[in-house]
Amino acid sequence: MPFLLAAGVLLLGAALLANPATATREASLLAEAAAVHARVLTIDSHIDIPPNFGTAAYDILQAKPPRQKLDLPGMERGGLDAAFFVVYVPQRERNPSEYARAVSDAFVKVAAIRRMTDLQYPDRISLALSAHDVHQIRSEGKRVALMGIENGFALGRDVGLLDTYFAFGVRYLGLLHNGHNDIGDSAVPSRRRSEASAEHGGLSDFGRKVIARANALGIMVDISHAAMTTALDAISVSRAPVIASHSAIRGVHNHPRNLSDEALLALRRNGGVVSVVAFDSYLRPVPEEKQTALAALRAEFDLKDAEDWARMSEAERDTYMARRVELNRKWPRASVSDLVDHIDYAVGLIGIEHVGITSDFNGGGGIAGWNDTSEAMNVTIELMRRGYREDEIAKLWGGNLLRVMERAEALAERE
Ligand SMILES: [Zn+2]
Known part of the structure; x- marks a missing residue:
């Protein structure tokens, strides 16, 4: 290291x-x-992959920072055993062609992950389909890939597609991203579509069907990005414990993407886990001058949301990220200590059994001291500085998440 x-x-x-x-x-x-x-077994519960993952543009052996924060040598060097590779699709307008596009985009990412584990680097990383697999693969000295979906828009209007994703290896479903969808209300309504703060008032009837099918299959339900109304509905409807794969804590920093105390307490009652995310603007207030500079940068690139990002060329994205790095140099991002402040608060409120850790790399995550997969140990160092014991660190770094995964598996009703 x-x-x-x-x-x-x-x-x-x-x-x-x-x-x-x-x-x-x-x-x-x-x-x-x-x-x-x-x-300890270390699992990062949420790392995004872009659409070009697994091509020459993003080979996991040769990631190109600063945009590509996940790489296999980095995982090995940084002592990161496992990660959920995330199949993310942006929320777009809900019409037949965009539903079809979302499903197709999701399939491309699923295929890229399978290609990595099954064809490209099977000697160094394998796909886990169960909590048991995670331990088995780790014992073979290999990295562990797991698969999650971010945004139920990837289902189109077809609950049955969950069965297909499950067969491919998907083990959690993030109900939402930014912007409401057919499953429920988002924590961040779409500005592009001038959405009101609520559309369904929480989880929709379709959302209930999706959760029922996810439970039946043993796919974990992920409430990150959901409005608190949707999150509370999902927790009460789900037969299995629920996760928040990448969220921070509203009691420390009041941000719409962060979990309220009420949601955290519901998560504890339900047996679930929140992975506290290393995402700068969720962890602490961003200085006003930096906010102004960031807004000016976004305006320059006409970047309003994930749809605009998807439209930008690779060269534009590189330039944009280089400029972000400059701003981060001038105004440093949140630190690992800020991250652990959120972990401390969550542990204090709902207990060590219900808290986890994640980076949200390649999805906006990354802070000073934990900016790519190779730096995972800095989180452990800070936890030890705060007095966490090894058994507690093991729970935070993956034990709790695997417990939820095992429970979801046990409650599944396979035909
Ligand atoms: Zn996200």
């Missing part, structure tokens, strides 16, 4: 100057964190 070692040596150097006793404590903490990080 060259990067982490370098960071550790730097920290150590600064501490030595200050106080030799502090330096010794720091050195032993870093050594212990490295050992703990290597022992």
